[in-house]
Amino acid sequence: MSKSAWQHLGDYLKDTQLLGSIQSTLYWDQNTSMPIAGSSWRGEQLSLLAKQLHARQSCEDFENLIKEAKSDLKHLKEKNNLESHLLKDRFRNIELLEQDLKRQKSLDPKLVAQLATAKSEGYMRWQEARKNNDYKSFAPALKKLISLRKEQSDQLAEQRSCWETLAQPFEPNLTINRVRELFKPLKKRLPELIEKAATSNSKKFSKWDLAISDQENLCQILLNDWSRDPAKTAIAKSPHPFSITLGPDDYRITTRIVKGQPLSCLLATAHEWGHSLYEQGLPSESHQWFAWPLGQATSMAVHESQSLFWENRIARSLSFAKSFWHHFENAGAPIHCENDLWINMNRFTPGLNRVEADELSYGLHIMIRTDLEIDLIEKGLPVEDLPFEWNRRYLNLLGVSPENDKEGCLQDVHWSEGMFGYFPSYLLGHLISAQLTKTLEKDLGQIEKIIESQKINTILEWLRKNVHHYGRSLDSEELVKKVSGETLSPNYFLEYLDNKVENLSKIYD
């Protein structure tokens, strides 16, 4: 039997996905193994692949394959030859492919290659600049990336502002207005909560640390408890922890050891593992969906909702501290009890670092970055002024000011790779996580009780059944509405934080 148009399209998408996952493998290697002098050649490799991928994703052959598959699909629908849920999935796949194709076709291949080189160059400069605390050496690369991204937005010519256009790949259908609307109550309430936590908590934290091997061991235990299959997952270290999928059965995460912060590695592992669990739960059975849009993550906010869920709702919960405490005891951690571990997991001290930030101040880190990148992209904020503006806003909103750019505007990798529009996803992720957890608790009972009874698996099963498997069939707001029955709101997140601050203050009493 000869292949159907649908199968031909599938074959084509699979080769595209093979190339894409090769690109991801180079990225993984760049961050975990590559010696620094390899950057320039790696940049050329990535640029070559970017050119190839762009060509595949924008060419006439591809367009025709989509057209033929769509026409076949209409035929099947008319003849009632396919079950309705399959029809619906297929039409959604076609819709997403057409949308992606339209975007790719709008881009000049020259720009695509330039962007790939600039991203690689930017990342290299950023690494050096951060090491030497030398923002000036990074600024030209950032300027270049901003200008190329603006050009990209011009070429895409969507009915959206420039920043919104760039945010689409991370957060489909996001608007600046919606971001402002969702973040507004947080901007008011978070500083109040920080204030409240500070007054009720006068405890001075003592400094302590754990040996690298002990921290690694704790991460191993955590991942084993949280359903890790070593045949399908690999773990490495990188300066900036991340999660990446390199094939339908090949999931990787990285973590890092931070001197003087004995919980950082464990929490980063929990966070990245949350990302990976979402990827592992996407509808990719027997590679069938791996190459199709529906098999992909719907947005970075949903991705973050999953990583933040495992980091904050699980690893930072009191019941987790209770059930995990003995492992810290065995490692000889110089803390005294379960409550002590919990308090250490939840130090509410506004600081300079986003990744190490507590749940109260995290949102403020994001709002500063979101505002800054909108200003850089749309409001003409000069790249040279970024350090000054960064420091000013940190002082205003968090009451702290970095001593140097390494701790300030050079701390995050995103802009160095030209990723603008990504940051809000982190905070949206917090909101989504809180709202989904509310529904999970309606279905399964209090999450603290589930963790205490060591039934983490029932939580994972619920997420797989209710969240992960949708892939790109729903965008993030649709997904939240589908699962929780309500529009996304910041209230659940604020309610959760209120409770946490309250419960912590009781412990301190």
Next chain:
Amino acid sequence: MSKSAWQHLGDYLKDTQLLGSIQSTLYWDQNTSMPIAGSSWRGEQLSLLAKQLHARQSCEDFENLIKEAKSDLKHLKEKNNLESHLLKDRFRNIELLEQDLKRQKSLDPKLVAQLATAKSEGYMRWQEARKNNDYKSFAPALKKLISLRKEQSDQLAEQRSCWETLAQPFEPNLTINRVRELFKPLKKRLPELIEKAATSNSKKFSKWDLAISDQENLCQILLNDWSRDPAKTAIAKSPHPFSITLGPDDYRITTRIVKGQPLSCLLATAHEWGHSLYEQGLPSESHQWFAWPLGQATSMAVHESQSLFWENRIARSLSFAKSFWHHFENAGAPIHCENDLWINMNRFTPGLNRVEADELSYGLHIMIRTDLEIDLIEKGLPVEDLPFEWNRRYLNLLGVSPENDKEGCLQDVHWSEGMFGYFPSYLLGHLISAQLTKTLEKDLGQIEKIIESQKINTILEWLRKNVHHYGRSLDSEELVKKVSGETLSPNYFLEYLDNKVENLSKIYD
């Protein structure tokens, strides 16, 4: 100014090299990081790249670029417009490109893709089979690889036997007759030397080991002493140590820890670093040659001559033991003195494992494998009979017999990836290393004295100046003749072994 035909060809070769180095990066990742379940998708990625590479290396566009560059070159020659050594280099580049193109053009793209998949599949099966000591589960993959390789040889249709054809990519111009001629004196003399070493050395070696972190530390010290630039080199672990170049400034090696063999990791590191130093010394200035044939290693025998040189002539020398001893003392190694370290580095005990073999028995391991693969490829030895034949020949030639296939015919990776014709390179490498060392000593004085006076750098400089920079301008026998003034001979290697056995017996007295 518009680009010359030479520059157009260079651009083309560079993109090919970019793709080739992407392939190598996937291979590196497969061996150092990839979870086992990723194998199948990795196989498909490699197969896709193999297809692309083959297309690039066999297409009409490429052929035309070569033709145009050659015609331009002839023009330049007629007009006397290029210095004669540049002309010579360029004509050699063209000659090698034409030769490689002819080979690639002869191959059916379907076969190329099948081979890539079979290699990846074979490697996966071999890993599993070795783990479970289950040769039968590997045999079908090996059979498939042999049959595809034979087909490849048929398609190449060279004026050589099948095994010789397959050996060409590793060892240009090698013939079975020449292998037999060079190995014959060794087959007679090596067992005699083993006998002699056994009688003069009645010492029983005590068992000892070193902590993993101490072994890693010793390797770091060694590499620092041996000119490692961490900005250009990365080190990882893999089941089978290897060296690989991923870009003009990106060199990687792997090593491994073997329980109960405290020197294995250090010697593997020395060996792989020797490979890497050769690669680092190839004429690749400013990427100019990285993509051209002349910038590549000339053969695996020359490659092995360099790795074996650093492993055996340096790391296994008495003067190295003297100068490195205190590091072992610091690590708390339970051996007693410099001589003791030297003796431990040179345990002459015929064993089952090639990689862990001493210099006396190493050659016999190679001869067994060389004979076996010629039998498999050309003489119809059934794949099923391999374990029996392997064990029989080990008993005959080395007086030992493996208890299982894991320690026997499953120990090496080569055949699992369809590499036939590679093994003789190791022994040829021993011969070349010995003959080149003779010349080095004529130029610089006794190697033991150079090592003792900690002037390792003068040795590396000599190798760079006299050996490495030739790239593919000379094949291995031409290179040996150029450097030493004589045809390659097994005598220098035997002379060296004679001396070593003699000197060791003096220590034992």
